[in-house]
Amino acid sequence: MTADRVEDLLRTLAPQVLGVLARRFGDFDAAEDAVQEALLAAALHWPGDGVPDNPRGWLIQAAARRLTDAYRSDEARARRELAVFAEPAGAEVPDEDDTLTLLFLCCHPALTSASAIALTLRAVGGLTTAEIASAFLVPEATMAQRISRAKGKIKASGVPFRLPADDERAARLKSVLHVLYLVFNEGYTSSAGASLHRTELSGEAIRLARLVQRVLPTVLPQSSCEVTGLLALMLLTDARRPARTGPDGDLVPLEDQDRALWDRSSIREGVSLATAALSDGPAGEYGLQAAIAATHDIALRAQDTDWPRILALYQRLETLADNPMVTLNRAIATAMVHGPTTGLDLLATLDERLAGHYRLDAVRAHLLERAGETAAAIGCYEAAAARTTNAPERRYLTVRAARLRAEGP
Incomplete structure (x- = not known):
């Protein structure tokens, strides 16, 4: 070998x-x-x-x-x-049960998200400390200390190495899925650095989600719907990755992507899993997000997207998750169904909760551009560009502002 x-x-x-x-x-x-x-x-x-x-x-x-x-x-x-x-x-116990138990241990609710992510990638994902430090753009010594503190906290807690008891499982599983979701998101859109993607992170999140989805029904059968929904969401989102950047690495927005580049095998699998997640039990957060992603992915052209369905799904999701990012995305869907002014009105409700976040400025700029308010759109694009720490996103936002300025009123 x-x-x-x-x-x-x-x-x-x-x-x-x-x-x-x-x-x-x-x-x-x-x-x-x-x-x-x-x-x-x-x-x-x-x-x-x-x-x-x-x-x-x-x-x-x-x-x-x-x-x-x-x-x-x-x-x-x-x-x-x-x-x-x-x-x-x-x-x-069976091989994968031990791995699942290890994942539950690394994602203990007592740990911060940053510590749980680092420990999971180290112990379960097999990444070296140097690889994890590189992915999150911190010195290796800093990441080593973070991992060491996380292990020390678990040891001090006296948590036995076993799957959590029945009354703990829902909370612990929620932590596991949240950590995998964060790892995937960091890999799909890096929070900082020169690259839009960090495929080693998104790929590892998908691998671990597959493991949990395969093993969990025998251990926590009542919770398998959300795991299936999370895996579906990852596959359906990652399927668009080949078209998200151009030859020079610059960001290509969803509406301008060459959909022939999307991974159709991942889309088929993701749609099947999303359907199962919604049909096997009450719709959860990840299942609804997967349904939204599936609605985007099955549209062969941007203009074929079923925006009313997406808006309805975001409205359902908002009842489950009091998350300003959900409202931000609902504002986009609202604008696509009812016009940009309606979407802008909804964005105004987020000014306090998302103050200073580049995505609020970026979405507002997009809707202002659609509404024909060019000067205001330029200001928001420039504000968003100044606030993001990801280079491809910053270039995209800067170019949008420059193009509008060149076109004039």
Whole structure:
């Protein structure tokens, strides 16, 4: 097996092995160190010696041996070894259940979103600290401290390595889905930097959402609709990524995109999942967002978009989520159905809640342009450009303002 294929296999197995070790030994930090050593040994030997018949078992045994050796010099050696050997043979839970448990642990509600995202990408996603730091444009030392503090907080909380009890699951699952949603959004539209996309983040979010969607029905069957809705939303949104930027990396707005470039296989899968999410139970936030994305994606031309349906879906979503971004998007849909002036009136209700946010300025500029208020639109485009920290978005907004200024009243 080539080194690249070994690397792919190790990335898949890493969270499974870490889940087993963390559950058996009860020490997340030490388990992660031992797993990293085992992965390094495998990466060095497997390409030349061949992959073992049971690679997961090999890694578990190698990491457990390292942990046991480390504990021999620890005062708690006897107690920890007894806990390990008291576990009956064959008591391993299924591979993916351990990974799911690890994901729940990393997304503990006690952690901030930033810490949960970093820990999830490190422990479950298999990204290095340097890769995560690069994605979020912070120094590696800063990210290492963030991850270390998150692990310390989990350890201090004494949370056992197991799926949360029945009465905790809804809140914990909400945290898991929110973290995956944030990781995807950061990958789809980077909050800062020279690139619009960070595909390593959006791709990892989709991979983890697939895992949760595959495993969760056997563990939390009553919650599977929202997981399905989140995966559908990611696929339907990511399907448009190939058309979101031009050859020079500049942003292409939805209405101007070449829809022949959209990923039709992802759209088909996403539409199927969105339909299932809405038909299998009460519509949730992610399911409704997926339905909105599907409505955009099935329109072969921008002018074919069913804006009345999108507006109705945003109105339903707003009853579930008191989120100013939902209202912002409803204002766009309102403008498309009832005219830009009506949309602008709705935007005025967000002036306090979204004060200083570039997206409010950008949407207002777009609607003012549609309403023929060129001077006001130029001012809002320029204000939005000054506030965004993403280079392609800033260039797009600046060019819009310059084009309107050149065209004159």
